Amino acid sequence: xxxxxxxxxxxxxxxxxxxxxxxxxxxxxxxxxxxxxxxxxxxxxxxxxxxxxxxxxxxxxxxxxxxxxxxxxxxxxxxxxxxxxxxxxxxxxxxxxxxxxxxxxxxxxxxxxxxxxxxxxxxxxxxxxxxxxxxxxxxxxxxxxxxxxxxxxxxxxxxxxxxxxxxxxxxxxxxxxxxxxxxxxxxxxxxxxxxxxxxxxxxxxxxxxxxxxxxxxxxxxxxxxxxxxxxxxxxxxxxxxxxxxxxxxxx
Numbered sequence: 001x002x003x004x005x006x007x008x009x010x011x012x013x014x015x016x017x018x019x020x021x022x023x024x025x026x027x028x029x030x031x032x033x034x035x036x037x038x039x040x041x042x043x044x045x046x047x048x049x050x051x052x053x054x055x056x057x058x059x060x061x062x063x064x065x066x067x068x069x070x071x072x073x074x075x076x077x078x079x080x081x082x083x084x085x086x087x088x089x090x091x092x093x094x095x096x097x098x099x100x101x102x103x104x105x106x107x108x109x110x111x112x113x114x115x116x117x118x119x120x121x122x123x124x125x126x127x128x129x130x131x132x133x134x135x136x137x138x139x140x141x142x143x144x145x146x147x148x149x150x151x152x153x154x155x156x157x158x159x160x161x162x163x164x165x166x167x168x169x170x171x172x173x174x175x176x177x178x179x180x181x182x183x184x185x186x187x188x189x190x191x192x193x194x195x196x197x198x199x200x201x202x203x204x205x206x207x208x209x210x211x212x213x214x215x216x217x218x219x220x221x222x223x224x225x226x227x228x229x230x231x232x233x234x235x236x237x238x239x240x241x242x243x244x245x246x247x248x249x250x251x
Contacts, residue, residue, distance in 0.1 A: 001130075012118075013114075014048075015047060015106070016049045017096075018095070019091065019095070020054060021038070024221045026088065027084060031222050036221060048106060050098055052098070061091075062090045069181070069192050075191050075192075093178035094178055097175060100171065116135050117165070117167070117168055117171035118130070118163075119166075120162075125219050126215070130214060142169040143167075143206055143208055144210055145166040145170045145174060148160045148212050157196055157199040157200070157203075159198040162218075165212060170202075180200065181197070188200075
């Protein structure tokens with residue numbers, strides 16, 4: 001996936017944040033006590049990594065905030081006690097903020113500033129390469145973020161929150177949007193929604209969204225690929241993935 005960067009003469013660093021978790025359960029995606037490989041992140045060979053206890057974060061951040069956020073509703077309409085999708089969103093927003101913090105601290109301490117930032121998730125299957133024209137454009141345009149066209153286009157103000165290519169200046173707005181949760185939910189009286197929150201954050205910072213050509217689908221912990229992306233839509237089409245003899249994934 002990242003080989004296209006080096007093939008065009010770009011060097012890169014990887015900053016990673018993850019949670020220490022042994023199993024995962026998410027009723028909405030039919031994942032029930034799926035065992036996780038807690039060392040899998042090492043394949044990415046990150047420059048900087050921060051791993052935190054999911055139990056500690058749940059106790060100190062997610063569980064205290066969750067009931068407050070739910071006073072404005074739950075767009076997933078989950079009736080379960082733990083509202084797992086909303087809880088996962090809160091954990092996700094905090095994780096994005098933490099990894100952005102790793103990047104910003106590195107920039108403050110290093111004499112070599114980065115030219116562009118790519119936010120991506122390691123739990124997706126990419127169907128094509130990064131378009132280097134988007135990276136080059138992001139390097140010279142501080143107020144632009146390249147965002148995938150598919151998925152979050154059905155409602156005004158929704159922005160696909162799973163990937164971005166942007167200038168470091170725009171990266172702060174993209175990566176630190178958790179700080180807007182109180183304003184978005186309790187001041188503006190909105191139901192917390194990931195794609196809408198991102199749209200709100202980018203508008204506040206006057207970030208212009210341009211379409212990225214990248215296409216990918218989510219790979220769930222139970223090895224099911226969700227999503228057959230096409231321009232302007234995301235049709236959920238679960239496909240079982242298997243591990244081949246060489247240790248690579250195939251659909």
